[in-house]
Structures are given as C-alpha cells and as structure tokens.
Amino acid sequence: MIRMENVSMTYAKDIVGISNVSLHVEKGDFVFVVGKSGSGKSTLMKLLLKELDPTSGKIYINGHFLNEATRRTLPYIRRKIGVVFQDFRLLEDRSVYENIAFAQKVIETPSDQIKKNVLKMLSMVGLLDKYKSNPKELSGGEQQRVAIARALVNSPDILLCDEPTGNLDIVTSEEIMKLLKLANDQGTTVLVVTHNLDIVQQMNMRTITMSEGKIISDMAKGGLAYED
Amino acid sequence: MKINSAGYQIRQGFKNIHRNKLFSVASIATIAACIFLFGVFYSMVSNFQYMMDNAEKQIAVTVYFDANIPESKLDDIEDKISARSEVDRVEYTSPEQAWSDFQRQYFEGKEYLAEGFKDDNPLANSGSFSVYLNKAAAQEGLVTYIEGLDGVRQVNKNNEVAKNIATGARLVEYVAAAVIIILLAVAVFLITNTIVLGITVRKDEISIMKYVGATDAFVDAPFFVEGIVIGLIGSAIPLVVLFFLYKHIVSYILGHFSVMKGIFDFLPTANVFVVLIPVSLILGLAIGALGSFFALRKHSNV
Incomplete structure (x- = not known):
C-alpha cells in the first residue's frame, strides 16, 4: 500500500529532512509514526502527499510510482488518500454538511450520491444533528470529527493523519482515535504521525520511531524507542 | 468537466467577484478605461485612415503617350494598368479634353487668345491617363512599371504628397499601436493582481481541493470565470x-461646423462599431483570461 525505498530528502542549505528511509505499510495496517520535533515525521508526511519530492529513493503509493506522478495524474492518486491535519482546516464560510460535501464536489461526484455519502459520514462521526452548524460553533473534537468525515467521504484506501490529536484533550483524543480505528476496521490503511505517546501506548499498534531523519525502530505492537 | 460541475465553477467565479467587490470594481474600471481609450484611438485612427484613403485616392499619376499612338495600343496600356492591385481607377483625358481644360484654365476672359489656333490642337499629343491609387505608398513601384510599358512617353508623379500621406498614416498607426499595447499590458497586470488577491483569500480552500484530488482545471476554472466576466463587463461599459x-x-461637428463637411469625411457609426464591438469584447475576454492565467501560474500551486 505504501512503500518507500531508501528515500532521502534534503532541504536547501543541506538541512536533512529524512535520510535513507525505507518503509513498507501493508493494506489494512494501522501505523503510528512518532518522534521528537525535527525528527522527519512531517517531511515523511509531505513526501507521501507529494508536497515535496525526494532527493533520492523511490516512493510507491497504492501501486503508483509517486516520483513520476505529474500535475495531471497526481489528483487521481490523491483521491485515494484521505488527509487529516492538526488544525482541522475546515472552511468557515460553510456548514458542516457543506464542508464534507465539498470533498465530493471537487472530484465531481453526482449530487444524489453526495447527499447519501455525506449523511453516512455524518452518522459515522456522530454529528448528524450538527450538519447545519458552522465549524466555528463546534468544539475542537467535533471539528476534527468533521475533518475525518471529509477525509473519508471519498472512500480512500489510505488515511494520513498529521498530529490529529495535537490540539485536543486526552478524552477527545481517545474519541478521535476510536474513529480512526473504526475506519481501519472498515479496510482503510491508516498512518498517524503523532507525538502523543499516551495514545500510541493505549492503541497498541505498529509504531515507527524516527530520529534525525532516520527510522530508528519499527515495532509491531506499541513498542517505543524514544521517550517524550 | 461535467455540466453539473461547470455550473458550480461559474457560480464560484461570480462568488469570487462578489467576495472581492472592491478589487473587482477596480479591475472593471481599469479595463473599462483601457477599452475606452482603445475605442477612442480606434475611432480616431479608423477615421484618419478613412480620410487618408480618400486623400490617397485623389493622388493621380499622369501617363502621356508616344505621338500618334493607335487606339488599340491605348486600350492595351489601360488594361495593363487597371489590372494592377494598387490602382483604384484609370481616367482617360483625350487631347481635345486637355485643350479645352487648358483654355478654361488659362484663357478665361481672354478667349481671343485661343482663336489663333483655330482647329489646330496644340495639345494633340497630350492625351493622358490619370491613374488613381488606393495606397499612396505604392506610387513609386507603379510609376516604374508604367514607364516600362511600350507606347508610354512620360509619367508625371507627385512624390511629395504620396510620401507625406504614407508617412503620416504609418506614424498614426505606430503611435496608436504603442499606446494600446501599453494600456493592455497595464490592464493585464491589474487583473492579475485582482485574481491573485482572490487566490490568496481562498488559499485554504484551494489547498483542501488539491488534497482531496481536484484537478488543476477544476481548481482554476472559477478564477478564469472571474477574469473573463470582469474583462467582459469592463469592455461592455465603455x-x-x-x-x-x-x-x-x-x-x-457636422451640424455646427458645416465648413468641416468638405474637409473631414467621418465614418458612419455603424462602420466603426461593427469592428469595435467584437474586437473590444474579445480584448476584454482575452485580458481577463490572460490575467487569470498569469495569476494562477504563479500562485495556485499547493
């Protein structure tokens, strides 16, 4: 599902983003990527979204060779990748329903299907009663649930989450993790970048630890090679 | 792109205009000013050219023939000259007509002076063709051609007038083209800035669109709609x-300065606007599309 082979990425002035990273995530996996600030987690995420190009090495996503994706082909690869950010990135000039429907509209899903899919997602994240609300009227946890619904509405094969609980308290973070686990149980491969070690330990899933741009450990169940 | 989506893009385009009301109005005003000036220049240049064309058509090259040239030879020369593309028309002046014109011009009031010639026409060999041109600049080449024709004795030309008219027309065209190009460049620059502002305001939305897999065409379309609509409104008003x-x-002018009637021959309104309307609308559309293109090329990457 995700394969990185000896991937390195160096920013200008020789600042190393990641160095010689190899990684293999199977279909249906749930993987945490942890590490201190500057360990390369965000660079890894940006490479998987092709916001950045690797300096060397190969990246495959969902069978596509990402290095060679063009402006024309990239949108179709991204349609099968859902993304969740720490700061939710909801559009505040439209309602909860419209935020989720927006993701379907931009990939030109027929209107009758949009309604069906959005309602299904709202029901999954438990926000059916708030479909008319403006994101500003919601709590942080609710906003993140809307963001997850938006990321999942196009039925992606992979869900990439960048610090999804970074702005949330512990209880809300657990709720968000339950939602991600639910998506995973339904077949979506989930990769979560986080520094919330409590959550990582609670979830007891495969955990990759990064430091100074390198993978220093890849543990099958909840093992951590660094302490916060 | 699906029809459903096209409707969405058009609505988004109009929403963009509404969201950036102030800049949209500023862009429309700038394009309107440019197209207005373009229209003024076009009206002036087309009228000037119309007057020039008329003036050019008054320029004649006079062709004289060998003595006792047979009529069939005259017809042959006339046919050859008329066939030239730069020739508007050819008028024949017979020796009798030339003599009668001469008498009218020089012997008026002293007709007795002509009586000495009686039936003897002193201009018997002065039959001529007056060759009128449709482009003054072509005079030189035509004269060379006519001088080479068999049976032609002499060709009189008016170099100075032809040269001045051709230079004047070219100068006006160059100045107008330069001013219009500068104005259009300013308009494109301003509309680019308006679209850039729209992109900046919608940066988050664009980035989300790209993350969920919107194609470039889908992301760009509302901005093209915005640019084109601004361009079209900006060109329709002026x-x-x-x-x-x-x-x-x-x-x-024609009503209050009747003396102008003989000097200036203005193009009818319909003749000016049959060209000005489509050209201005296409220009407005192109300025809008070009402005959007420059703005998107620089600022829509995520």
Whole structure:
C-alpha cells in the first residue's frame, strides 16, 4: 500500500529532512509514526502527499510510482488518500454538511450520491444533528470529527493523519482515535504521525520511531524507542 | 468537466467577484478605461485612415503617350494598368479634353487668345491617363512599371504628397499601436493582481481541493470565470459610452461646423462599431483570461 525505498530528502542549505528511509505499510495496517520535533515525521508526511519530492529513493503509493506522478495524474492518486491535519482546516464560510460535501464536489461526484455519502459520514462521526452548524460553533473534537468525515467521504484506501490529536484533550483524543480505528476496521490503511505517546501506548499498534531523519525502530505492537 | 460541475465553477467565479467587490470594481474600471481609450484611438485612427484613403485616392499619376499612338495600343496600356492591385481607377483625358481644360484654365476672359489656333490642337499629343491609387505608398513601384510599358512617353508623379500621406498614416498607426499595447499590458497586470488577491483569500480552500484530488482545471476554472466576466463587463461599459459619444460628437461637428463637411469625411457609426464591438469584447475576454492565467501560474500551486 505504501512503500518507500531508501528515500532521502534534503532541504536547501543541506538541512536533512529524512535520510535513507525505507518503509513498507501493508493494506489494512494501522501505523503510528512518532518522534521528537525535527525528527522527519512531517517531511515523511509531505513526501507521501507529494508536497515535496525526494532527493533520492523511490516512493510507491497504492501501486503508483509517486516520483513520476505529474500535475495531471497526481489528483487521481490523491483521491485515494484521505488527509487529516492538526488544525482541522475546515472552511468557515460553510456548514458542516457543506464542508464534507465539498470533498465530493471537487472530484465531481453526482449530487444524489453526495447527499447519501455525506449523511453516512455524518452518522459515522456522530454529528448528524450538527450538519447545519458552522465549524466555528463546534468544539475542537467535533471539528476534527468533521475533518475525518471529509477525509473519508471519498472512500480512500489510505488515511494520513498529521498530529490529529495535537490540539485536543486526552478524552477527545481517545474519541478521535476510536474513529480512526473504526475506519481501519472498515479496510482503510491508516498512518498517524503523532507525538502523543499516551495514545500510541493505549492503541497498541505498529509504531515507527524516527530520529534525525532516520527510522530508528519499527515495532509491531506499541513498542517505543524514544521517550517524550 | 461535467455540466453539473461547470455550473458550480461559474457560480464560484461570480462568488469570487462578489467576495472581492472592491478589487473587482477596480479591475472593471481599469479595463473599462483601457477599452475606452482603445475605442477612442480606434475611432480616431479608423477615421484618419478613412480620410487618408480618400486623400490617397485623389493622388493621380499622369501617363502621356508616344505621338500618334493607335487606339488599340491605348486600350492595351489601360488594361495593363487597371489590372494592377494598387490602382483604384484609370481616367482617360483625350487631347481635345486637355485643350479645352487648358483654355478654361488659362484663357478665361481672354478667349481671343485661343482663336489663333483655330482647329489646330496644340495639345494633340497630350492625351493622358490619370491613374488613381488606393495606397499612396505604392506610387513609386507603379510609376516604374508604367514607364516600362511600350507606347508610354512620360509619367508625371507627385512624390511629395504620396510620401507625406504614407508617412503620416504609418506614424498614426505606430503611435496608436504603442499606446494600446501599453494600456493592455497595464490592464493585464491589474487583473492579475485582482485574481491573485482572490487566490490568496481562498488559499485554504484551494489547498483542501488539491488534497482531496481536484484537478488543476477544476481548481482554476472559477478564477478564469472571474477574469473573463470582469474583462467582459469592463469592455461592455465603455462600448455603450463610446457608441453614444461617437454618434453625438460626429453629428455635433457636422451640424455646427458645416465648413468641416468638405474637409473631414467621418465614418458612419455603424462602420466603426461593427469592428469595435467584437474586437473590444474579445480584448476584454482575452485580458481577463490572460490575467487569470498569469495569476494562477504563479500562485495556485499547493
């Protein structure tokens, strides 16, 4: 599902983003990527979204060779990748329903299907009663649930989450993790970048630890090679 | 792109205009000013050219023939000259006509002076063709051609007038083209800035669109709609103003300065606007599309 082979990425002035990273995530996996600030987690995420190009090495996503994706082909690869950010990135000039429907509209899903899919997602994240609300009227946890619904509405094969609980308290973070686990149980491969070690330990899933741009450990169940 | 999506893009385009009202109005005003000036220049240049064309058509090259040239030879020369593309028309002046014109011009009031010639026409060998041109600049080449024709004795030309008219027409064309190009560049620059502002305001939305897999065409379309609509509105407003101004100014000049009638021959309103309307609308559309293109090329990457 995700394969990185000896991937390195160096920013200008020789600042190393990641160095010689190899990684293999199977279909249906749930993987945490942890590490201190500057360990390369965000660079890894940006490479998987092709916001950045690797300096060397190969990246495959969902069978596509990402290095060679063009402006024309990239949108179709991204349609099968859902993304969740720490700061939710909801559009505040439209309602909860419209935020989720927006993701379907931009990939030109027929209107009758949009309604069906959005309602299904709202029901999954438990926000059916708030479909008319403006994101500003919601709590942080609710906003993140809307963001997850938006990321999942196009039925992606992979869900990439960048610090999804970074702005949330512990209880809300657990709720968000339950939602991600639910998506995973339904077949979506989930990769979560986080520094919330409590959550990582609670979830007891495969955990990759990064430091100074390198993978220093890849543990099958909840093992951590660094302490916060 | 699906029809459903096209409707969405058009709505988004209009929403963008509404969201950036102030800048949209500023862009429309700038394009309107540019197209207005373009229209004024176009009206002036087309009228000037129309007058020049008329003046050019008054320029004649006079062709004299060998003595006792047979009529069939004259017809042959006339046919050859008429066939030239730069020739507007050819008029024949017979020796009798030439002599009669001469008497009228020089012996007026002293007709007795001509009586000495009786039936003897002193201009018997002065039959001529007056060859009128449709482009003054072509005179030199035509004269060379006619001089080479068999049976032609002499060709009189008016170099100075032809040269001045051709230079004048070219100068006006160059100045107008330069001013118009500068104005259009300013318009494109301003509309680019308006679209950039729209992109900046919608940066988050664009980035989300790209993350969920919107194609470039889908992301860019509303901005093209915005640019094109601004361009079209910006060109339609001055066209209406120019239409009424032109109509009234021409009729005012001809009505109040009757002396102008003989000197200036204005193009009818319909003749000016049959070209100005489509050209201005296409220009407005192109300025809008080009402005959007430059703005998107620089700022829509995520």
